[in-house]
Amino acid sequence: MIQKSKIFTCITIMVLFAFGTFGCARVQYGSPGEVETLTQEFGSTDLQTIAEKMVNSMLLSPVIGADRPVIYVSQIKNKTAEHIDTKSITDKISTAMLKSGKVRFTAASEINKDLLDQLEYQENTGLVDPRTRKKLGRQIGADYMIYGEITSITKKAGRKRDVYYKITFKLADIETGIIEWMDEKEIRKQAQKGILGL
């Protein structure tokens, strides 16, 4: 009887230990700036290095002078087979460019309808104090437009997989249509599966 009770206690302790070891997820904070190589897919390090390259290159361009040009951010086309949030890339670039104090961005590229709705609300509802009412037709036209694309080439051979990304950004003068600045960033990521295919 005593032996049975000892065995039961032992099993209970082992089960509790197993749950304690494998049952609970361990959560900890990590640095957003860490190099991320968890999988081969497009990741945070790729986003950060692309944004840094483009921002640095654009800030050094002679187009960005003292007159703080107004920029319209167009879409970055994702021509890869992966889902890539290109808005996140342009947001990171826009944030850094704006913080530099060298350029300004028009909100028309993101919330044009909202801006129009707000202007119409101020103009037509009669609820807004006429002294503070904003007038139609006074938005500042953008000087330049940022656009670009992401492409990739993926190759597999046996257990090896190679992904090559090419990201191209352009800055075009809206009035003349001339591309005033252009740069690209290349990223190569290679992975090899283990012998067991993991």
Add this chain to the structure above:
Amino acid sequence: MVKKLLCIIACGVLISSCAPVTSSNIGGGQALPQKGGDYAYSNYVLINNRALLRDLQITDIKSRMVNGLMQVQVQVLNKSSRNFSFDYSFSWFDAEGFQVFGVGGHWTPVQVTGNEVKSLIGVAPKPEAQQFRVKIRKSK
């Protein structure tokens, strides 16, 4: 007694091998050195890995102003014939030593082939950023 002594010596060796090899403070208003060894650049470059410090040499640091922003180029030579990778990160500070944040600040991985010279280029995020520091570490 001998065992205790050996233990103390081993611990000492372990601690000294784990300690950062170079430490640096941003030197306010110091002129950039043009040439020199690793330690000559310790105010600007921090390499806190003994193996990297042995294999890498900072051969040149240049800075200039473009569009009112400081551009920095740090040239790193792989003294060994091995290919390996390391990470680097730029930090920027204003004239009073306060950190200025921008799009950088993250770790950027770099691959170097044997005896290759790599240029690490950084651009200040704002005109206020007048001093910089590059941290170099072994890739994880």
